[in-house]
């Protein structure tokens with residue numbers, strides 16, 4: 041059975057303007073440079089077996105992006121050689137090396153081995169936490185709008201899919217929404233603005249930060265959005281696919297292990 | 302100098318593909334300004350995706366940043382949505398490294414690889430806040446330079462660009478920097494722009510158009526002559542004699558977002574002497590200078606390791622002619638250039654089975670399509686243009702491709718060539734039809750795409766005297782082909798817009814009067830004219846009319862034998878006599894062989910410049926009439942063994 045390496049990484053700064061596909065290509069190149077023995081798909085045009093989690097909208101930052109890399113089992117290597125080869129003695133070294141091979145703004149935060157039969161990131165993640173910086177209205181007005189939204193039984197938004205318009209209720213996907221005080225000097229712009237913390241569910245359908253801000257009013261402008269966590273909810277418990285302090289824990293994410301067993 | 306990033310960032314949420322504007326490529330240099338260096342802004346006047354991979358620009362970028370007395374940043378044409386956001390917010394054209402205003406640089410240097418970008422050049426100068434006409438600039442403005450293949454007829458842009466550079470840029474860029482550094486060393490109040498321009502004109506290969514007088518008698522151009530002794534009567538292109546001395550780019554840029562040619566590119570040779578008469582690149586880049594095979598291999602190895610790419614393209618005008626092509630391909634595929642699986646692409650395939658064998662060796666993965674360029678539909682036509690591919694070459698190449706697993710073959714052709722008759726045009730459909738038949742012997746549903754471009758005669762080629770086909774005539778020929786191709790299942794026809802071809806002709810061979818036309822089109826909002834969704838013939842027609850010019854006078858008419866051409870004062874190394882006799886040979890359908898392996902024709906490229914071909918092998922490559930044989934006598938004999946019963950005549 042092949043080994044799977046789960047990586048948590050961030051995407052901050054100018055690089056937030058690259059797309060999800062762009063980031064996938066950056067990882068492909070970085071993995072090739074690292075020399076990690078990445079397993080490849082079968083067939084005419086074999087691709088590296090790399091799976092990304094939920095797409096991050098272009099323009100958003102994130103502290104919690106994930107990818108799973110399936111490693112080719114080492115061919116008749118001694119058993120003490122880690123599955124990623126002997127060039128990286130441990131996961132900390134590997135994480136640092138990968139950050140080095142990635143462009144500025146993309147850095148590895150944590151990595152661990154997970155069982156290869158763990159379900160995919162895309163399927164597991166149930167909600168995401170966001171920090172949003174908005175402009176256009178006063179703080180008091182923002183509080184009022186947030187309350188209105190939370191009190192509403194339904195929040196109808198107009199969507200378009202395949203050229204057809206229909207109405208959708210956004211309210212069930214807004215798990216929580218509140219203002220918060222950011223730490224000094226962390227704002228995107230100098231002008232007065234409000235900061236929101238939101239938890240948005242991925243199902244029945246995902247809500248993008250921009251959609252959320254649009255329902256707060258046409259005068260509210262999203263200046264910066266940053267995903268801070270992705271959550272997996274299972275039997276009433278909530279945990280991350282890999283938490284930020286999992287760097288170098290070779291045994292892997294206990295929750296993922298638990299779920300797979 | 303302040304970074305404009307804080308004002309740029311808010312614009313990026315509202316535009317398409319914002320990663321075009323952020324820089325951050327692996328291999329980029331983020332220079333520190335203020336050390337007295339000459340600050341260059343290198344500009345590709347098309348979108349980031351098209352411009353970023355340009356090797357010429359990347360080479361100069363590295364060479365300048367290696368110098369202690371220079372620094373270089375880059376920029377590209379912002380797409381229409383970004384441009385309007387920038388203009389609305391008062392943000393000028395900016396560099397992608399430090400996000401500095403273009404006007405803060407000492408030099409704005411354009412790469413001119415295609416004529417239809419000319420209106421973009423004006424737009425970018427304007428977006429930089431610099432007067433578009435050179436005459437309106439002062440010592441406080443950046444100097445506007447341009448290099449690249451289009452500078453071999455720079456007259457249409459002469460009013461807007463202060464100095465043009467002809468030929469290879471590797472050496473001359475340093476000499477230009479010396480002149481600029483000297484000028485910038487004087488006190489700002491004492492700087493005299495006229496003196497700077499004269500200084501630039503003294504550099505070999507640099508053309509300063511404002512130092513020349515352009516004379517007309519009525520509508521006829523009668524001469525372009527220096528106004529001052531500082532300007533040479535004829536400017537001769539620069540040629541580097543040994544590519545081995547210039548292993549650049551050493552740090553090819555790896556973009557953060559998708560671009561064209563997104564792979565490692567290694568130039569294996571420069572120049573081409575196949576002698577195709579329609580091909581300006583082949584004429585103006587003579588002679589052939591190969592890179593040593595060992596250097597090619599080490600550049601591939603270092604490049605793959607540094608970038609993480611899994612594809613390398615061996616670039617040149619005709620890569621199958623590289624003496625060491627087989628060894629090089631074997632080395633890459635065999636893992637000598639790194640231990641990951643790597644695919645090789647040869648962007649310019651020669652048309653013969655031997656070449657397909659090489660291609661088969663290298664394309665483990667993507668066997669989706671192969672492209673060949675027979676260019677002409679009949680052997681007579683191909684002798685006129687000196688593209689010496691026999692039908693046998695083509696059919697054996699196509700057969701080899703289909704039998705090796707390819708399912709799609711693309712064929713490039715030109716229409717509107719000199720002496721062309723309808724049978725030559727219909728020959729395209731016939732060749733393509735037979736290729737489909739060959740494909741059917743190997744696959745159920747083979748596809749052949751015949752891609753047809755309208756021919757634009759280019760300066761410094763034997764066809765420079767030829768009157769371009771009118772848009773209407775090209776359209777008629779396209780219709781002939783449409784009718785002939787329609788009944789053939791598996792054959793699809795693509796063609797270029799004949800109207801865009803007409804405008805390309807204006808820019809290719811226009812004289813200085815075209816400047817006013819280009820300016821009018823730009824002022825009417827005509828940017829990105831090489832993009833079909835933006836191209837607008839009516840803007841060009843209106844501008845021509847307003848300037849008292851016409852497509853007929855600029856590009857549709859045949860030039861007289863003794864007529865002064867707008868680029869006669871510039872030399873690509875080729876004797877006008879040579880071009881004229883090659884033109885006469887073309888009209889008589891007389892072909893000439895490649896001078897790498899046959900006696901010299903004394904075209905001038907080597908003989909006058911005191912350089913010669915640098916090739917590793919003095920025997921021509923194996924295979925096909927493009928190799929050893931070049932059996933010019935038997936080319937039109939159709940090889941029977943490739944024709945099925947249904948296709949036999």
Ligand code: SF4
Pocket residue numbers: 574587588589896897901902903904905906907908914
């Ligand atoms: S000078 Fe002679 S050898 Fe050199 S490119 Fe011209 S024809 Fe060929």
